[in-house]
Amino acid sequence: MITYIGTPQIETNRLLLEKFVLSDAQKVFDHWISDERVTDNRVSAAHTDVSQTVERVAGIVSQYEKEDFCYWAVKLKDSGELIGEIDLYDFDEATGNCEVSYSLGYRWWNQGYGTEALRAVIEFGFRHMNLHKVAAAHNTDNPASGRIMSKVGMVQEGIVRDMIRNSKGQYKDCAIYGILEGEYFSKGDGF
Numbered sequence: 335m336i337t338y339i340g341t342p343q344i345e346t347n348r349l350l351l352e353k354f355v356l357s358d359a360q361k362v363f364d365h366w367i368s369d370e371r372v373t374d375n376r377v378s379a380a381h382t383d384v385s386q387t388v389e390r391v392a393g394i395v396s397q398y399e400k401e402d403f404c405y406w407a408v409k410l411k412d413s414g415e416l417i418g419e420i421d422l423y424d425f426d427e428a429t430g431n432c433e434v435s436y437s438l439g440y441r442w443w444n445q446g447y448g449t450e451a452l453r454a455v456i457e458f459g460f461r462h463m464n465l466h467k468v469a470a471a472h473n474t475d476n477p478a479s480g481r482i483m484s485k486v487g488m489v490q491e492g493i494v495r496d497m498i499r500n501s502k503g504q505y506k507d508c509a510i511y512g513i514l515e516g517e518y519f520s521k522g523d524g525f
């Protein structure tokens with residue numbers, strides 16, 4: 335059975351993962367959600383007006399009262415800068431499985447932060463939530479996302495053709511990845 339404990343603060347070497355607050359909306363807009371370099375790799379379109387982001391962040395904040403809601407703001411520990419987001423979702427009680435998704439602002443790509451955040455959330459899921467499996471999918475034209483999945487021990491399970499249709503009407507093939515609790519614990523902290 336999954337143990338839900340909401341969205342507690344998680345600290346890594348360089349990052350703090352913590353709850354969003356309403357006043358984060360402008361930074362979310364400026365740092366990633368209005369940027370097509372980021373949103374082209376996701377399903378939803380880039381925001382064109384910060385009011386869309388205010389609504390989205392308010393929607394996130396309003397769900398923190400639910401214990402089965404796990405949605406973190408990713409911040410740099412040194413400066414407090416808000417650089418991205420990561421969440422666990424689609425919890426399946428029957429299996430103990432769920433999905434993970436994440437986005438970082440473009441200026442912070444390729445500095446290891448995505449790997450660090452994903453590793454921390456997977457560790458949290460297995461060590462504290464009793465998850466059985468964490469899965470994710472990335473567009474095959476977004477290999478950096480697959481790379482960070484591999485780096486944290488997720489295994490590619492296949493490719494689903496035309497799995498999503500993005501906001502520009504383009505179909506995308508997606509690579510499906512997953513990591514099982516047995517794999518996580520058998521490999522220890524070595525990922």
Ligand SMILES: CC(C)(COP(=O)(O)OP(=O)(O)OC[C@H]1O[C@@H](n2cnc3c(N)ncnc32)[C@H](O)[C@@H]1OP(=O)(O)O)[C@@H](O)C(=O)NCCC(=O)NCCS
Nearest residue numbers: 375436437438443444445446447448449472477478479481
């Ligand atoms: C996916 C994402 C979170 C990765 O974050 P990040 O902080 O840049 O990731 P890291 O720096 O930890 O690692 C990136 C890895 O991808 C590799 N990489 C980057 N661009 C690549 C490319 N075009 N082809 C292959 N590998 C690539 C990097 O070399 C690095 O691997 P390495 O450590 O072995 O060298 C970030 O690119 C992002 O937010 N993208 C837009 C949103 C998104 O794609 N979300 C996920 C949807 S599934």
